[in-house]
Amino acid sequence: MDLEIQQFKAxxxxxxxxxxxxxxxxxxxxxxxxxxxxxxxxxxxxxxxSQQLSILRAKNIVVGTKDGNRVIYSLRDPMLIDLLLVAKQIFNNHFINEINKLDRFNDN
Structure with missing residues (x-):
């Protein structure tokens, strides 16, 4: 079961x-x-x-709903918004750490 969950995550x-x-x-x-x-x-x-949306649909990350002759896309799970925000915070933390390393290097 754990392997299935890890595979899903991957x-x-x-x-x-x-x-x-x-x-x-x-x-x-x-x-x-x-x-x-x-x-x-x-x-x-x-x-x-279309190719990128197809990949996201296949993994149940977005959903497409027919509206006349067009398809409206939405996030399947609103928790994705939180995931994107956390990823941005992780990136920002990494960026800040790299800047601090450069500052320490320049101070020497």
Whole structure:
């Protein structure tokens, strides 16, 4: 059972391991969007956007809902917003530590 959970986690993080997919999630954290809106905000081509959304859908990270002739995408779980915020805090902490190392190096 533990191995299954670890595999789920690994697959989940693999699905997040692309800058465009992270950006999609950040945008969806601000509210549901259709493909055209995401393309416009990211500046990505249609085929590339569809590929990234397909990966996120396959891992149940986003969900698409038909609205007439378009699909509206949203985060499957609002806890993803917290995950993105924690990841940003981890990055910021790392960045601050690196700056402090450089400051100490320059002081010597």
């Amino acid at each position: 697959d989940f993080f693999k699905a997040l391991a692309h800058p465009v997919r992270i950006r999609i999630l950040e945008l969806l954290a601000g509210g549901d969007k259709n493909v055209n809106e995401l393309q416009s905000l990211i500046g990505s081509e249609g085929s590339a956007m």
